[in-house]
Amino acid sequence: MPEGPEIRRVASRISKVVANQGPLQVTFTQPHLHHFGEILSGRQVLNVTSRGKALLTQFEGALTVYSHNQLYGRWSISRIGRVPKTTRTLRFAMHSTTHSALLYSASEIAVLSPEEMENHPFLTKLGPDALDDGVHWRDVLKRLMDKRFHKRSLAALYLDQTFIAGTGNYLRSEILHQSGVHPFDRPCDLTRKQLGLLARTTLSLSRQAYVTSGITNTPARVKRLKAAGIRRSRYRHLAFARSEQPCYRCSDLIERIEISGRRLYLCRRCQPKHLP
Ligand SMILES: [Zn+2]
Numbered sequence: 001m002p003e004g005p006e007i008r009r010v011a012s013r014i015s016k017v018v019a020n021q022g023p024l025q026v027t028f029t030q031p032h033l034h035h036f037g038e039i040l041s042g043r044q045v046l047n048v049t050s051r052g053k054a055l056l057t058q059f060e061g062a063l064t065v066y067s068h069n070q071l072y073g074r075w076s077i078s079r080i081g082r083v084p085k086t087t088r089t090l091r092f093a094m095h096s097t098t099h100s101a102l103l104y105s106a107s108e109i110a111v112l113s114p115e116e117m118e119n120h121p122f123l124t125k126l127g128p129d130a131l132d133d134g135v136h137w138r139d140v141l142k143r144l145m146d147k148r149f150h151k152r153s154l155a156a157l158y159l160d161q162t163f164i165a166g167t168g169n170y171l172r173s174e175i176l177h178q179s180g181v182h183p184f185d186r187p188c189d190l191t192r193k194q195l196g197l198l199a200r201t202t203l204s205l206s207r208q209a210y211v212t213s214g215i216t217n218t219p220a221r222v223k224r225l226k227a228a229g230i231r232r233s234r235y236r237h238l239a240f241a242r243s244e245q246p247c248y249r250c251s252d253l254i255e256r257i258e259i260s261g262r263r264l265y266l267c268r269r270c271q272p273k274h275l276p
Contacts, residue, residue, distance in 0.1 A: 004166020005209035007050040008131050010075050015048035017099035025095040036111045052126050052165030066110045073107035126165040130206035140199035144187040155183035155259050170240045173265045174216040175205050177239035182273040189274040239265040
């Protein structure tokens with residue numbers, strides 16, 4: 001599933017082709033949303049952004065289209081009239097005079113008033129989004145020390161959207177590895193210095209992934225590996241999907257473990273378990 005940085009990038013691509021581009025033609029294919037096609041057609045989109053893994057398309061007149069791709073949803077952006085070849089089912093379409101933004105496949109889609117936004121069961125529970133400029137590492141630190149979270153394992157916290165919105169499977173492995181902490185440690189097991197580093201890394205790696213289309217390895221190393229002809233899948237991450245390959249820091253082998261069916265990668269030497 002795409003994580004916060006990927007969703008934010010899609011939001012900004014959609015924004016470029018539909019936001020403030022004049023009145024749009026809008027359609028929804030699910031029967032319970034049909035009537036919103038007529039209501040929103042002829043209106044402008046003011047803004048497209050993301051909150052965690054949800055995408056929010058704000059129309060003039062205070063209605064917002066909420067969409068969450070879950071596992072199968074896919075956005076496609078194309079020039080007007082060029083419908084992509086796909087077997088997926090179209091759910092939601094916005095057409096400007098030059099482009100189409102099309103959402104395919106099983107997705108959660110809703111059209112929300114400001115009041116419904118304020119009471120939305122998913123949006124209201126979301127933690128701060130690491131990609132938002134207003135979020136400071138001290139906000140993350142405060143959350144790590146909050147009694148709602150400080151006795152839960154880091155492995156669980158970094159997939160929990162109520163803790164930080166937007167982190168997912170690859171960011172979890174990368175943030176914990178870069179911070180030198182063990183996935184089964186809890187914030188309450190760590191020193192203030194470790195927590196500070198973890199909070200800073202949570203923001204810096206998420207923001208780096210947004211800018212680089214998901215590359216979390218250090219820019220200097222990426223440059224070196226690229227120059228040596230290494231392909232993207234091999235230079236993209238520090239630990240994630242690098243099972244049995246040497247850790248960039250200590251050369252021990254990266255290990256893959258599974259927690260509740262989700263894979264996680266770590267270096268046991270660089271991420272020692274805190275002694276209870
Ligand atoms: Zn290591």
